[in-house]
Amino acid sequence: MNTQQLADTQQAFDAVAAEYDGPLGNNALVQGLRLRTLKAVLRAVPPGAALLDLGCGTGIDAVWLGQRGYRVIAIDWSPAMVGRAREQVTRGGVDRGVTVHHLGIHELERLPEHALDGAYSDLGALNCVPDLALTARAIAGRLRPGGALIASVIGRVCPWELAVCLRRGQWARARVRWSKRTVAVPLAGHTVWTRYYTPAEFRSAFEPAGFRLRSLRALGLFVPPPYLFAFAQRHPRALAALETLEDRLAGWPAVRQWGDHFLIVMQRDG
Ligand SMILES: C[S@@+](CC[C@H](N)C(=O)[O-])C[C@H]1O[C@@H](n2cnc3c(N)ncnc32)[C@H](O)[C@@H]1O
Secondary structure, three states: OHHHHHHEEEEEHHHHHOOOOHHHHOOOOHHHHHHHHHHHHHOOOOOOOOOEEEEHHHHHHHHHHOOOEEEEEEEEOOOHHHHHHHHHHHOOOOOOEEEEEEOOOOHHOOOOOOEEEEEEEEEHHHHOOOOHHHHHHHEEEEEEEEEEEEEEEOOOOOOHHHHHHHHOHHHHHHHHHHHOOOOOEEEEEEEEOOOOOOHHHHHHHHHHHEEEEEEEEEEEEOOOHHHHHHHHHHHHHHHHHHHHHHHHHHHOOOOOOOOOEEEEEEEOOO
């Protein structure tokens, strides 16, 4: 991923920042994904702990955690997202506990070394970094020994997407997640440069930086991906049933590496 690609991604998220909290970035399906990641943060790190939000977007998670007693340093590469996040922090009454910085995850070395209790990244911000292994080292440098990383990451095998693309004859789109390279994903007339990972690929970037796997589950395995929210709106009872099924099965070894995203919790060696 080069400088131009980082600039494209920044422009894409700048363009959607104003409307991100509506159906685009926070519809019922996104809220379902978000809640599961936030609950994983609650389980991994106790209230009062200091956290780093990697790619905070409009600050929904940082405010939610700030209101539950966490201290959060939130960073994002999009200036427009940072502006929205700062507004939400003030509106949410968490100015004292949550700070928002305009900083790329790929620039994390510029953030002073900390001994934070945890770092989290929700909804694929780590799929947008140029070098995941370097990022892993930078994150490790900001966590105390034993600190946790909680990340929801866009995966390679999304059965729903495959089914929809094959049904529509969209062969190129069906294959897009298989590319080992950074791929151009359209967003509101702009481009988000994205790398897709299997959990094994993700772990192979983080384990050399001193992280060990704590837990892994699929997100969006039986539940459709966020862009199918019209389907979910039409079938609320089916959605509830799929969510229940997914929560039961998403950690099973056979399927936990599939889904629109995967939710991985790792721990920095003590
Ligand atoms: C899909 S949004 C998720 C935002 C937020 N985590 C949430 O849960 O709503 C991805 C976010 O990652 C940010 N992002 C993309 N590339 C980034 C980078 N290299 N460094 C930091 N943030 C980045 C985008 O600006 C955007 O806000």
